[in-house]
Amino acid sequence: MALDRDIASYYALGAERDRLREPGGRLEFVRTQELLGRFLPSPPATVVDVGGGSGVYALPLAAAGYEVQLLDAVELHIEQALAQAREQDVALAGAGVGDARRLPFGDASADATLLLGPLYHLTDRGDRLTALSEARRVLRPGGLVAAAAISRFASTFDGLARGFLADPRFEHVVERDVQDGQHRNPDLEGRPEWFTTAYFHHPDELRGELEDAGFRIEAITAVEGPGSFRPELDDWLEHVERRAVLLRAIRRVESEPTVLGASAHLLAFGRR
Numbered sequence: 471m472a473l474d475r476d477i478a479s480y481y482a483l484g485a486e487r488d489r490l491r492e493p494g495g496r497l498e499f500v501r502t503q504e505l506l507g508r509f510l511p512s513p514p515a516t517v518v519d520v521g522g523g524s525g526v527y528a529l530p531l532a533a534a535g536y537e538v539q540l541l542d543a544v545e546l547h548i549e550q551a552l553a554q555a556r557e558q559d560v561a562l563a564g565a566g567v568g569d570a571r572r573l574p575f576g577d578a579s580a581d582a583t584l585l586l587g588p589l590y591h592l593t594d595r596g597d598r599l600t601a602l603s604e605a606r607r608v609l610r611p612g613g614l615v616a617a618a619a620i621s622r623f624a625s626t627f628d629g630l631a632r633g634f635l636a637d638p639r640f641e642h643v644v645e646r647d648v649q650d651g652q653h654r655n656p657d658l659e660g661r662p663e664w665f666t667t668a669y670f671h672h673p674d675e676l677r678g679e680l681e682d683a684g685f686r687i688e689a690i691t692a693v694e695g696p697g698s699f700r701p702e703l704d705d706w707l708e709h710v711e712r713r714a715v716l717l718r719a720i721r722r723v724e725s726e727p728t729v730l731g732a733s734a735h736l737l738a739f740g741r742r
Contacts, residue, residue: 473543476658477591480666481544487524498735501693501720502527502586502618509614509688509739511581512538518580520601520607521587525551525562533560539575540565543591551606570601575608583609585617586737593652593669595679602683609742615685618693619671619736622651627732632663633697636653639676640664653674673730676738685740692733695720698736 482742490499506527510517513535519528528540532555542548545567555562568574570588583605592598605615625647629635635644639656643664647653655661655670671679677690695722697703706712723729730736 471481474591474667478544479658480655480662482546483662484546484550485662486547486552487526487641490526493704496707496742497694497697497716499526500707500734501695501717502737503530503567504717505618505691505693505737505739506584507533509616510555511614514581515581517582517584518573518575519584519586520568520573520605521585522551523587525554525565527584527586528562528565529531529554529558529560532562533558537563539563539580541568541570541573543567543569543588554734558664563583571597573604573608577607578610578613580608581610582614582616584695586613587618589676589679590620590668590670593667598669598679599683602618602679602685606684606742611742613742614688615680615740615742616741617676617680617738619676620653620668620736621731621733621736622670622672622735623646623731624698625653625665627699628734634664651727656722671736673727673736676736680738680740683740685742688739688741689725690730691724692720692726692730692735692736693735695724695733697727698732 489495516537519538520541522528522540522542528538532538541560548565548567551565588601589598625644629640629644634640648668651670653670655664655666706716
């Protein structure tokens, strides 16, 4: 299945490779790594990283002793991942272009499946359930899926924090996001920071999709939590004491249902 044209155009800009190393992205990276470290089985274990981009999580996992298969819909991302693997002298078990809805892996062949991007670029619920069902198919009994989503309310908070809501066009984007979760950028070329075609989940909806795909929910967590939309907090990550305070503050409320939607990203864990 062909990648949506606007999504392909957005990722062709090449910014995704360094996004999680820049202000506004580092907290997402640190917290995602923390949560994966908490829930993933210990290495050696087989991990299928679906929609893993340029290998931002696949490469550290491989370096830690996991056998990692990387799959992404964007050829540029696979090229970047392989280049960085060579630079870092890290061996991936495999890396290729593919579709989350049709995984090129055998039944019950993995201990964990990561879906850290596909669900918010599959705007049709049926496609999301297909991707989740495929993730379940390749898992061994007892295997774990980690599925990321963007919050239904992310554009509201981001629009206020970054001033995007001063543009009436962005307010129209936010209105639709809140109404039905369907995020569309009316000016991708001029305003790529408004993101691209996506689906933004309500936390309860994310839970329901995993359950409908046959998973037993282990946790629905906030990734950035109260640190969302606060790029200045990235500086806290450089200081041991402040970093600890920041991460403790997020952990305290990471599963609190009344504040989940205020997090930029959600990360759900389900068990086959």
